[in-house]
Amino acid sequence: DILELMRQANFMTVFVGIETPEEDALAGIDKKHNAAVPMYEAIETLNSFGLEVTSGIILGLDTETDGSEQKLIDFVDKSAVPVLTMNLLQALPKTPLWDRLTREGRLLHDASLESNVLFKRPHDDVVASWRRAIAHAYEPAHLFERFKYQVERTYPHRIKTPLKGKLTRTNLRRGLILGFNIALRVGVLSDYRGVFWKAAGHALRRGQIEAVFNMGFVAHHLIRFTREALRGEHNASFYAAKADQAKEVRTPWWQAARRFLPT
Structure with missing residues (x-):
């Protein structure tokens, strides 16, 4: 299959x-x-x-x-x-x-x-x-309710890969930086930190640490993009001429998101 x-x-x-x-x-x-x-x-x-x-x-x-x-x-x-x-x-x-x-x-x-x-x-x-x-x-x-569903119904069915080879100094450094950014930007500074911590606790109780990183990072950018779109900063069609004009004066959100990733 x-x-x-x-x-x-x-x-x-x-x-x-x-x-x-x-x-x-x-x-x-x-x-x-x-x-x-x-x-x-x-x-x-x-x-x-x-x-x-x-x-x-x-x-x-x-x-x-x-x-x-x-x-x-x-x-x-x-x-x-x-x-x-x-x-x-x-x-x-x-x-x-x-x-x-x-x-x-x-x-x-x-x-x-x-x-x-x-x-x-x-x-x-x-x-x-x-x-x-x-x-x-x-x-x-x-959004976090849907992530909680994934924690219960999707992530447990994945094969757990061995940690050997992953726990390098570089990966640990990246993980710490990403974790700090998520904890600060989403868990402390955001106006939705309450629902984030509820979803994070839901995942942590099931031993799904990676899910916390994933939902925090993805949710941060989806929520920000949506709020910008509702303010008229993004087009309703990514392929429209209006969207092409906007790209000339600002960086697309999915590229701007890269600055939050560790280097």
């Missing part, structure tokens, strides 16, 4: 392009295979082999309704996927989507917009749904 082989090879994370939890929407974008196995069942299966799922989500699909936002939020909570990249639909050149939207007259060339797609729903409504969805997903209590 390939999943067992991945577990034995110490795979820890797998990216799944879920796109949307709505099956009719998947059919509309020719991705019915995403629902070949019920989504929650598929995620639980991956978790049972020690694989933490990260997923890609797209908003602005043609089949979206006013109820799609709540369905997405429900999916975030029920699936317990910690990290989800939520983007507005963006048409890239030389793709079937680009060609179809061109034929339909729905390809926009306005760099001030969050996407180059003329959505079926009002543009501002789609952007507002994106903002509310990321705000919910990365509200600290919700």
Whole structure:
């Protein structure tokens, strides 16, 4: 079984392009295979082999309704996927989507917009749904609750690798620096330190020290990114012309995050 082989090879994370939890929407974008196995069942299966799922989500699909936002939020909570990249639909050149939207007259060339797609729903409504969805997903209590689920249902299924060869002076130094940064920035200075320590205690009681490092580091950057996005400092689509303009005047968050890593 390939999943067992991945577990034995110490795979820890797998990216799944879920796109949307709505099956009719998947059919509309020719991705019915995403629902070949019920989504929650598929995620639980991956978790049972020690694989933490990260997923890609797209908003602005043609089949979206006013109820799609709540369905997405429900999916975030029920699936317990910690990290989800939520983007507005963006048409890239030389793709079937680009060609179809061109034929339909729905390809926009306005760099001030969050996407180059003329959505079926009002543009501002789609952007507002994106903002509310990321705000919910990365509200600290919700995010750490999903990490606690991983501590219980995913991480215990991983094969523990021997420490021999890992406890080098360099690795210990890096671990101490990273641990200090997490303890200071997340455990002391952040306004969500309470929920962090609850989740950290949950992991430590189960002997999962690495999980504390992981959730602290990842949560810090996800929460910061979300708050910046809600202030309008990040675009709702990473591929939009508006986002390209913003990149010229600031460092992307995922590159800026590197300054917190030990060297």
